[in-house]
Amino acid sequence: QVQLVESGGGLVQAGDSLRLSCTGSGATFTSYAVGWFRRTPGKDHEYVACITDNGLFTNYPDSTKGRFTISRDNAKNTVYLQMNGLEPEDTAVYYCAAARVPARRVDGYEYWGQGTQVTVSS
Numbered sequence: 001q002v003q004l005v006e007s008g009g010g011l012v013q014a015g016d017s018l019r020l021s022c023t024g025s026g027a028t029f030t031s032y033a034v035g036w037f038r039r040t041p042g043k044d045h046e047y048v049a050c051i052t053d054n055g056l057f058t059n060y061p062d063s064t065k066g067r068f069t070i071s072r073d074n075a076k077n078t079v080y081l082q083m084n085g086l087e088p089e090d091t092a093v094y095y096c097a098a099a100r101v102p103a104r105r106v107d108g109y110e111y112w113g114q115g116t117q118v119t120v121s122s
Contacts, residue, residue: 002110006094097113
């Protein structure tokens with residue numbers, strides 16, 4: 001069993017930056033790949049980024065590539081999502097999730113955090 005807690009969300013202005021954290025506990029968090037997703041009311045989860053267990057490989061969709069960076073510090077059991085150049089369209093609840101194998105789909109993940117709200121004003 002893996003427990004995940006997101007933090008770092010908040011209200012920012014367009015163009016600002018924000019760093020989200022996902023802290024894992026239980027089992028062996030460092031042996032799991034971690035993905036970030038976001039969700040707005042009435043829409044499905046949108047894939048944001050993922051990172052392998054060892055942090056050597058990352059993946060992004062076109063919507064976040066070049067603006068968002070995922071990284072991890074396994075000594076701290078934490079995965080980060082650095083978000084730069086935020087736009088109002090990035091407003092959502094952001095979730096981190098853990099899986100044995102990195103994936104771009106929601107159903108590829110076993111464990112989920114409770115989410116953290118990011119609001120970007122124009």
